[in-house]
Amino acid sequence: MVTEVEVRKALEGVMDPELHKSLIELGMVRQVRTEDGRVEITLALTTLACPLKDQIVGNVKAAVGALEAVGDVAVELTEMTDEEKRHIGIGVPEKGAVEDLNVIRRVIAVMSGKGGVGKSLVSGLLAMALRQAGHQVGILDADITGPSIPKMFFPDGAKLGMSPLGPMPPKSRTGIQVMSINLLLEQEDQAVIWRGPLVSGAIKQFWGDIFWGTLDYLVVDLPPGTSDASLTVMQSLPMSGIVLVSSPQDLAGMVVRKAANMARQMQTPILGLIENMSYFECPDTGKRHDIFGPSHAEETARRIGVPFLGRLPLDPEIARLCDAGRIEDYVSEIFSPIAQDLARRAPEAQRSTFMQMHAGQQ
Amino acid sequence: MVTEVEVRKALEGVMDPELHKSLIELGMVRQVRTEDGRVEITLALTTLACPLKDQIVGNVKAAVGALEAVGDVAVELTEMTDEEKRHIGIGVPEKGAVEDLNVIRRVIAVMSGKGGVGKSLVSGLLAMALRQAGHQVGILDADITGPSIPKMFFPDGAKLGMSPLGPMPPKSRTGIQVMSINLLLEQEDQAVIWRGPLVSGAIKQFWGDIFWGTLDYLVVDLPPGTSDASLTVMQSLPMSGIVLVSSPQDLAGMVVRKAANMARQMQTPILGLIENMSYFECPDTGKRHDIFGPSHAEETARRIGVPFLGRLPLDPEIARLCDAGRIEDYVSEIFSPIAQDLARRAPEAQRSTFMQMHAGQQ
Numbered sequence: 001m002v003t004e005v006e007v008r009k010a011l012e013g014v015m016d017p018e019l020h021k022s023l024i025e026l027g028m029v030r031q032v033r034t035e036d037g038r039v040e041i042t043l044a045l046t047t048l049a050c051p052l053k054d055q056i057v058g059n060v061k062a063a064v065g066a067l068e069a070v071g072d073v074a075v076e077l078t079e080m081t082d083e084e085k086r087h088i089g090i091g092v093p094e095k096g097a098v099e100d101l102n103v104i105r106r107v108i109a110v111m112s113g114k115g116g117v118g119k120s121l122v123s124g125l126l127a128m129a130l131r132q133a134g135h136q137v138g139i140l141d142a143d144i145t146g147p148s149i150p151k152m153f154f155p156d157g158a159k160l161g162m163s164p165l166g167p168m169p170p171k172s173r174t175g176i177q178v179m180s181i182n183l184l185l186e187q188e189d190q191a192v193i194w195r196g197p198l199v200s201g202a203i204k205q206f207w208g209d210i211f212w213g214t215l216d217y218l219v220v221d222l223p224p225g226t227s228d229a230s231l232t233v234m235q236s237l238p239m240s241g242i243v244l245v246s247s248p249q250d251l252a253g254m255v256v257r258k259a260a261n262m263a264r265q266m267q268t269p270i271l272g273l274i275e276n277m278s279y280f281e282c283p284d285t286g287k288r289h290d291i292f293g294p295s296h297a298e299e300t301a302r303r304i305g306v307p308f309l310g311r312l313p314l315d316p317e318i319a320r321l322c323d324a325g326r327i328e329d330y331v332s333e334i335f336s337p338i339a340q341d342l343a344r345r346a347p348e349a350q351r352s353t354f355m356q357m358h359a360g361q362q
Numbered sequence: 363m364v365t366e367v368e369v370r371k372a373l374e375g376v377m378d379p380e381l382h383k384s385l386i387e388l389g390m391v392r393q394v395r396t397e398d399g400r401v402e403i404t405l406a407l408t409t410l411a412c413p414l415k416d417q418i419v420g421n422v423k424a425a426v427g428a429l430e431a432v433g434d435v436a437v438e439l440t441e442m443t444d445e446e447k448r449h450i451g452i453g454v455p456e457k458g459a460v461e462d463l464n465v466i467r468r469v470i471a472v473m474s475g476k477g478g479v480g481k482s483l484v485s486g487l488l489a490m491a492l493r494q495a496g497h498q499v500g501i502l503d504a505d506i507t508g509p510s511i512p513k514m515f516f517p518d519g520a521k522l523g524m525s526p527l528g529p530m531p532p533k534s535r536t537g538i539q540v541m542s543i544n545l546l547l548e549q550e551d552q553a554v555i556w557r558g559p560l561v562s563g564a565i566k567q568f569w570g571d572i573f574w575g576t577l578d579y580l581v582v583d584l585p586p587g588t589s590d591a592s593l594t595v596m597q598s599l600p601m602s603g604i605v606l607v608s609s610p611q612d613l614a615g616m617v618v619r620k621a622a623n624m625a626r627q628m629q630t631p632i633l634g635l636i637e638n639m640s641y642f643e644c645p646d647t648g649k650r651h652d653i654f655g656p657s658h659a660e661e662t663a664r665r666i667g668v669p670f671l672g673r674l675p676l677d678p679e680i681a682r683l684c685d686a687g688r689i690e691d692y693v694s695e696i697f698s699p700i701a702q703d704l705a706r707r708a709p710e711a712q713r714s715t716f717m718q719m720h721a722g723q724q
Contacts, residue, residue, distance in 0.1 A: 018557065051555040113508050113553075115477010115586040116609075145587035146475050146617045189619035191475075191588045193413040193627065195380065196558030199589055224477040224586045225507035226553045227561055247478075250685035255508045257551035265555065280653055282644050291642055291653070293681035319655035323612035 002069050004032045007039055010063045017052050019088070023060070026088050030078065037071030039064055044080045046088075047235070051265045053077065096208015098166040103214040106240040106346045108271065109142075109233055113259030115224035117247040118276035120148035121318065123221035124327050126243070127176050129339030135216035138169060140206050141180035142233055143223035144199045145192050148322075150182045155325030158183055166211035174328050177215070179206045196228035203232050217343070226262040234266040240346040241269040243309070246300055247277045248292040253300040260304040271309075271345045273301040274338060278311035307345070310338045364431050366394045369401055372425045379414045381450070385422070388450050392440065399433030401426055406442045408450075409597065413627045415439065458570015460528040465576045468602040468708045470633065471504075471595055475621030477586035479609040480638035482510035483680065485583035486689050488605070489538050491701030497578035500531060502568050503542035504595055505585035506561045507554050510684075512544045517687030520545055528573035536690050539577070541568045558590035565594050579705070588624040596628040602708040603631040605671070608662055609639045610654040615662040622666040633671075633707045635663040636700060640673035669707070672700045 012024045023029055023043065031042040041060060045053060061073045110123045123139055131137045141149040150158055153172040160183050161168035169177040181202060182188050194202075212218070220237065223229045233239070242263050246256040256273070263270050275297035279288040291314060301308035312334060321330050374386045385391055385405065393404040403422060407415060423435045472485045485501055493499045503511040512520055515534040522545050523530035531539040543564060544550050556564075574580070582599065585591045595601070604625050608618040618635070625632050637659035641650040653676060663670035674696060683692050 018560070051553070115479075115508070117478055143587075145589050146477070146620065148613055148617070151613050151616060189616050189623060191413070191620040191624035191627065193588050193593060193624050195590050195593060196561075198380070199558075225505075226555050227507050228557050228589070231555060231557060249681050251510055251513050254513060254551050255510070258508065258553040260553075261551060262553035262555050265553065280642060280651070282646070282651070284644070284647055284649065287646065289642070289644070289678065291676050291678050291681070293678060293685055314653050316651065316653050316655060319611050319653070323655055 001036070002034050002039060002067055004034060006067055007032045007034065007041070007064055010067055011041075011060065014056075014059045014063045017055055023056070027084060028080070037069060038074070039070055039072070040074045040076065042076045042078060044078050044084065046080055046085055048077060048079050049235075049266050051262070096205065096210075098211045099208040101165055102212045104138075104212060104218045104238075105216050105348050107218045107220060107237050108240055108342065108346050109220040109222050109237075109242045109268075110245060111222045111230065111242045111259050111263070112245045112252075112256055113224060113226060113262075114247070114252045114255040117245050117252055118312070119224075119245050120152065120221050121322065121327075122243065122245050122274055122276060122312075123219050124149065124152050124322075125330075125332055125335045126339050126342065127217070127219045128174070128328060128330075129332075129336050130217045130219075130343060131174055131176050132336075133340070133343070136214055137175075138177035138179070138212050138215045138218045140203075140218055140220045141178070141182075142203050142206070142220050142229050144181050144194065144202050144229065146223060147180045147182045149178055149221055150180045151188070151325060152322045152327040153178055153325060157188075160184065163211055166209065168211050172328060176328075177212060179210050179212075199228050200232040203229060204236055207237055217346075226258060230259075230262065231266075234263070234268045239268050240348065241271040243271050243342060244273040244304070244306065246273060246275050246297050248275060248279075248290060248295040248297065250293070250296045252292075253296045256300060257304060260306070269347075270304070270306045271342055272307035273297060273304065274309045274312065276312045277314050280314040307341075309341055310334065363398070364396050364401060364429055366396060368429055369394045369396065369403070369426055372429055373403075373422065376418075376421045376425045379417055385418070389446060390442070399431060400436070401432055401434070402436045402438065404438045404440060406440050406446065408442055408447055410439060410441050411597075411628045413624070458567065458572075460573045461570035463527055464574045466500075466574060466580045466600075467578050467710050469580045469582060469599050470602055470704065470708050471582040471584050471599075471604045471630075472607060473584045473592065473604045473621050473625070474607045474614075474618055475586060475588060475624075476609070476614045476617040479607050479614055479618075480674070481586075481607050482514065482583050483684065483689075484605065484607050484636055484638060484674075485581050486511065486514050486684075487692075487694055487697045488701050488704065489579070489581045490536065490690060490692075491694075491698050492579045492581075492705060493536050493538050494698075495702070495705070498576055499537075500539035500541070500574050500577045500580045502565075502580055502582045503540070503544075504565050504568070504582050504591050506543050506556065506564050506591065508585060509542045509544045511540055511583055512542045513550070513687060514684045514689040515540055515687060519550070522546065525573055528571065530573050534690060538690075539574060541572050541574075561590050562594040565591060566598055569599055579708075588620060592621075592624065593628075596625070596630050601630050602710065603633040605633050605704060606635040606666070606668065608635060608637050608659050610637065610641075610652060610657040610659065612655070612658045614654075615658045618662060619666060622668070631709075632666065632668045633704055634669035635659060635666065636671045636674065638674045639676050642676040669703075671703055672696065
């Protein structure tokens with residue numbers, strides 16, 4: 001007969017792959033029941049959306065299954081309380097200094113996984129279209145090491161504003177609020193050589209320590225990849241959903257599917273997929289050239305199972321206006337219907353913590 | 363008169379901005395000398411290339427300078443020993459399992475800061491040109507969350523090989539060895555949702571736990587950004603130098619300058635700058651279109667103070683071949699002279715640890 005003590009002893013050897021401590025030490029083992037050869041274990045994970053969940057369960061089953069006299073191991077999963085999480089020093093950050101003063105109705109993150117497909121451009125165009133429709137709009141530039149947004153919106157640079165309630169994002173010509181690490185640097189080309197925890201910390205501050213006031217939409221421009229910045233945004237911000245941006249290349253499609261898989265695992269809704277750099281229309285001949293190869297975006301959207309929202313062309317005029325800080329002068333007839341479509345699909349923020357937090361204010 | 367005890371007490375309040383512990387606790391305060399109003403402090407940093415060095419010194423001066431009877435504070439910097447670093451659990455990883463069996467003569471990292479400017483393409487073309495010149499060449503795909511290299515080189519996918527000496531990178535059609543996280547995934551579009559430490563760990567394993575054998579050149583394809591992956595490569599691998607890749611947009615130039623500033627701070631030589639996606643030559647009219655705006659790359663190279671190595675056009679044929687896993691069928695007359703130029707500029711690996719490590723073998 002196996003005992004609870006033996007099981008707990010075996011679990012001392014199973015590490016959380018991210019926290020590098022044993023499940024026992026982390027207090028994740030809620031309950032152990034043994035009956036004849038059967039062992040039932042209840043584990044409290046930091047989050048049920050934990051991408052390494054299967055690995056942890058596998059390791060637990062292997063470690064306990066290796067004990068003599070153990071036939072069957074069942075693992076039930078639950079989630080740690082906020083208190084427990086704080087105790088082991090993760091998640092559930094203290095609320096930001098002015099977080100309670102902000103009312104942010106919808107948070108839409110623009111993501112790709114792949115770099116350089118035009119996430120910042122789509123973020124900018126989306127914010128512009130929503131603003132034109134009369135909404136209060138902000139952009140949170142979550143690309144800490146390669147921020148593009150300020151350069152697109154502020155021809156003469158911009159600085160963080162100050163108010164009695166806290167630091168305020170500067171407003172663009174048409175009234176879009178922008179927060180980016182580059183507003184805090186003395187020179188725009190200073191390198192921000194930070195490892196993940198500092199990157200995550202900055203994003204959380206942009207959310208909770210900045211006085212945004214009331215926003216109908218906050219557009220979050222994510223950096224490439226499925227590492228710290230994306231994780232932090234999906235875990236810590238009350239997401240309405242994400243927009244995926246792809247380019248025609250199949251290679252880009254593969255990386256975008258990774259991003260989609262991440263969103264799925266984090267239980268963040270995907271609002272749809274936009275293809276950027278779809279084609280170049282030669283001004284001399286009017287002919288369309290598939291510079292990045294034939295489009296795979298519709299196929300990618302179908303494979304992921306999300307709406308295909310539309311295509312954007314390669315347009316030298318966009319590059320010119322972005323470089324000049326005058327993206328707001330760009331008239332995109334193509335993007336407006338896409339933005340309206342997106343706005344319709346984005347539900348108001350629904351995560352419980354957020355709703356509780358703002359319940360008294362709305 | 364201020365005493366050493368008072369100074370050390372004051373330093374207990376100064377935190378290492380990356381390790382989140384006090385300099386005292388980390389054992390960084392080597393020596394404190396006081397004489398009249400003057401205090402001289404010797405700090406041992408984890409690395410003299412520490413990007414936050416100035417901030418640490420500033421904080422030390424502020425904390426000690428605030429003590430009564432202190433007039434002048436001088437801070438001298440030195441580096442921790444490997445032993446000391448291991449003691450606080452950072453840097454100096456244990457040597458990889460087969461690291462001593464590999465002889466890797468030159469390590470060239472391809473970097474941009476910005477995503478989607480063609481780092482992977484340049485990495486591939488560089489490896490191909492070096493291979494054609496008769497060298498033994500490998501590519502280490504350091505983009506853990508958005509790997510592109512395997513798809514470019516292996517039309518039918520590829521798997522890690524096995525040898526008595528350790529896991530071996532698969533070889534491409536022309537004999538280029540390739541290591542990438544995607545060789546380890548069951549499905550190429552699986553998301554790798556890892557925070558920085560896991561990303562860094564994977565890169566270190568690709569370097570030290572993989573049996574590369576003897577390579578004349580290892581090309582490292584870096585992900586965008588100046589965070590964990592870039593830091594780990596620059597800190598842990600014996601770099602010959604980095605190649606910067608930019609695109610014509612001024613916005614890309616700004617982010618590339620960030621990458622250059624990082625390399626400077628990490629004391630990694632920059633071999634030169636390549637502009638990708640420079641122009642599109644219309645097949646019908648032969649006219650060149652500046653699709654991403656007029657080029658700023660020469661200006662960027664001049665501002666950074668590095669050689670400008672050349673321009674690559676936007677070519678639909680490249681996109682097509684990359685998507686088909688047949689990049690090696692691409693004939694780039696433009697790239698060969700660039701690669702030769704680069705090879706000439708890349709010195710053999712010189713970092714002391716590496717030389718010591720391999721001294722007995724060469």
